[in-house]
Amino acid sequence: MDKLRALQYLVKVADTLSFSRAARAFGVPASSISRRISDLEAELGVALLHRTTRTVRLTELGALYLEQVRAGIARLTDADELVGQRSSTPSGPLRISAMPSYGQLLLMPALQDFADRYPEIVLDVHLSDALVDLGRDQIDIAIRGGRQPQDRIVARKLDPNRFMLAASPRYLAEHGTPQTLDDLQHHRALMYRGPNAVIKWQGLDEDGWREVPVTPAFISNDGAALLAMARQHRGLVLLSEWGLRTALHSGELVPVPLAQPLSVNRGGEAGIYLLYLQTRYQIPKVRVAVEFLLNRLGPGAGEDPPG
The missing domain is CATH 1.10.10.10 (Winged helix-like DNA-binding domain superfamily/Winged helix DNA-binding domain)
Incomplete structure (x- = not known):
């Protein structure tokens, strides 16, 4: 046998x-x-x-x-x-799993350049918020948000994943600009649906963290859809800074600072992590992908060099 x-x-x-x-x-x-x-x-x-x-x-x-x-x-x-x-050009299938919004906005543009540089690597990309087991699910690289993952997985931080409240200038002109957590109950909220439930907004006041009551105007598990609705003046959106960057730069959306902190989690260290198993890092296709993505998406990526 x-x-x-x-x-x-x-x-x-x-x-x-x-x-x-x-x-x-x-x-x-x-x-x-x-x-x-x-x-x-x-x-x-x-x-x-x-x-x-x-x-x-x-x-x-x-x-x-x-x-x-x-x-x-x-x-x-x-x-x-x-x-x-060992002695060949990096090649073969490379399975990558990433959160849908991060994958669409940041990962896919980077992978287009990666594919040009390493044409013999076949990219197999799965966009999902669901948790993955890198070994069992045969995933080479995963990109996920949250706390520092378990010890057996190598976790390289790509972004601190800070959340920001934003809206279009027209929406704020028509509905007013909220100043406090309590003001949010009078506004329309564009909310993200996670794998198991709608992600609630969490605020920090003198009594600690609490769920902030808001009125959902639109719910989606697609960050790009939430951005599109915000651009159409449909409500306030609470997303990661990396997801809002382009809309803020163009002026389509503006930050809405509050007197108290607002997020989707109750404090603590969080971030966007690139995850892989150390044993697979030695494989050329995995190693070049990890280093490429860290250089393209990691801390300081895209910043102008000091002059």
Whole structure:
């Protein structure tokens, strides 16, 4: 029995919860997937999967077993890829996951230049706010906002991700400019929908952080759509400074400073992070992408050099 192949099949079945999807990933019949895993179960003397005519899932022992072998399989795959690319031009598929707004506004323009520089790297870009597991989801690089990620992942900070309240000059002329958190309840709010819920606005006053009651006029999980509505004088928008930069520079939107801090989280260190596994950084395609994106999007990127 080819035990390594059986383990690779087991990992894919566990991740997809489907023999047929695993079979398509490897380009083999589903019966081959099932037979190899059955041989592995026979060798171990335990059932790794619960099978029914409609579903497949790991047994309790199967989950424990997979947890132990997954990291080893990932390291072996990385080692094979590293040796294969050691003496060659960076090439092959590169999977990148990024938040939709950041991806559209900043990442995609940078990747157009990256593709020109490294034409043999095939970019596979997924825009989503959902959390990712770099190893399990086979993502080479992720860009996410929030707190400092877990220790096993290398996290390089791209931006402090400060939030700013903004509106069009016409909207403020027609509806007035809010001065305090309490003033916001009389205004129309353009609000962002996260993976699980609408992101509430949080304000800091003398009693601490609290949710600020506002009246939603438009809700979307697309930052570009929120910007477009703000440009059309439809309400106040609370977005990251990097997302507002172009509209502020053109004068289509202006900052709306308040007497108290306003954000989408209750303080603490936050940021936009470029995430990758240290073991994969040694692979040329991953290394050149990390360094390129840090130079293009990281702190100080785009600033004029001192004269």
